[in-house]
Amino acid sequence: MSKRTFELLLTVFLLTSTLWAADDPFTGKWKLNPSRSKLTDxxxxxxxxxxxxxxxxxxxxxxxxxxxxxxxxxxxxxxxxxxxxxxxxxxxxxxxxxxxxxxxxxxxxxxxxxxxxxxxxxxxxxxxxxxxxxxxxxxxxxxxxxxxxxxxxxxDSTYEIQIQPYQQDGLSFINPGDIKSIKFDGKEYPSSGSSAVPGSTTSGQRINDQTLKVTEKIKDKLMDTQQIELSPDHNTLTMTIYDPGRSKPNILVFERE
Structure with a gap:
């Protein structure tokens, strides 16, 4: 995700699987640590x-x-x-x-x-x-x-995200005006909220207990893929975001609030 898709950074998307729900370690409020993050545009x-x-x-x-x-x-x-x-x-x-x-x-x-x-x-x-x-x-x-x-x-600004359970086998990734609610079944789920881009969808897979893979599209056009990793102590969330045509990913590091 380039800065301009940080324009749309204002958006980043996650979420999980049946038995995890409310106890899923990804849920909670997360705050970006700029000093540990790296944006390349x-x-x-x-x-x-x-x-x-x-x-x-x-x-x-x-x-x-x-x-x-x-x-x-x-x-x-x-x-x-x-x-x-x-x-x-x-x-x-x-x-x-x-x-x-x-x-x-x-x-x-x-x-x-x-x-x-x-x-x-x-x-x-x-x-x-x-x-x-x-x-x-x-x-x-x-x-x-x-x-x-x-x-x-x-x-220069505070950037926070919130992850909540979604139904029995998914999660919702929420930031102001934009909500991504998905199940990790590979299917595409539409975005909602006042800032959601028309035609935007998100799909995902759980790689393991601490790693998610998310794909983001707008009107069937690939916008980015994301690998989201949780630290062993569950207090740090690292998102590595790959944009099509870019040789270097963006790396966003969030800390649990």
Whole structure:
């Protein structure tokens, strides 16, 4: 899951099996430990002429936008706008149903080889997640067009998840506005909640007592796969998230509250 699917990090999904239910060691409240987590992100910007750009934030998901500050159709029912405040400063805004869910303030270094992104995600309940990304250019020439890979990330906001029993043989993974309730039978289960992306589903398998494998899709398109591991003392939850087309996973480490 890239940062932008941390946009949708705002979402991560789990859960379990018949005899475990309320006593399942995965259940409880979990808080992200930023110092132990590692987020790696890559994005691509391609100039198409006439102030038009192709943006790729994850996998093969490409969006084309005119950088005039107006809301334009984006992925999965969202809108996307890009405002050029100056040659070295862009504002990128994503909305769903008219509500802002992402604001990214992009700044270029003087030599054009470093891009900083002050990234804020807005949850349905009004709370926010703020990250500061620093990207290094891996392809392209000075200017925003090119291929960028993050070199450091800082999570400034509290990010918590809650895992509860679901029916007799499953679990629900809950964060504000988004609920993933599944059984670990390999079947796909739809998301619910005010922030759920239309057409999003989650399926999962229990590898063993302390390891889960979860697959996340939107309208049958693979978004990520996750390996979720519980520490032997059941107090640490590690999520290793693999995005299609990315060579490095994101690693989120949660501690039990």
């Amino acid at each position: 890559q994005m691509k910007v391609e100039a198409l002429g006439a102030n038009r750009y192709a943006l790729n934030f994850s996998g093969d998901n490409v969006e084309t936008v005119v950088a005039d500050g107006t809301d334009q159709p984006g992925l999965f029912g969202t809108t996307l706008s890009v405002t050029i405040d100056s040659p070295n400063s862009w504002k990128v805004v994503r909305k769903t149903d008219g509500r802002i869910i992402i604001i990214g303030i992009w700044k270029l270094s003087e030599d054009g080889n470093t891009l900083t992104d002050n990234f804020t995600g807005y949850r349905a309940n009004g709370s926010t997640v703020n990250l500061h990304y620093i990207y290094k250019r891996t392809a392209g020439t000075p200017g925003f067009p090119g291929t960028w890979e993050s070199t450091t990330e800082q999570v």
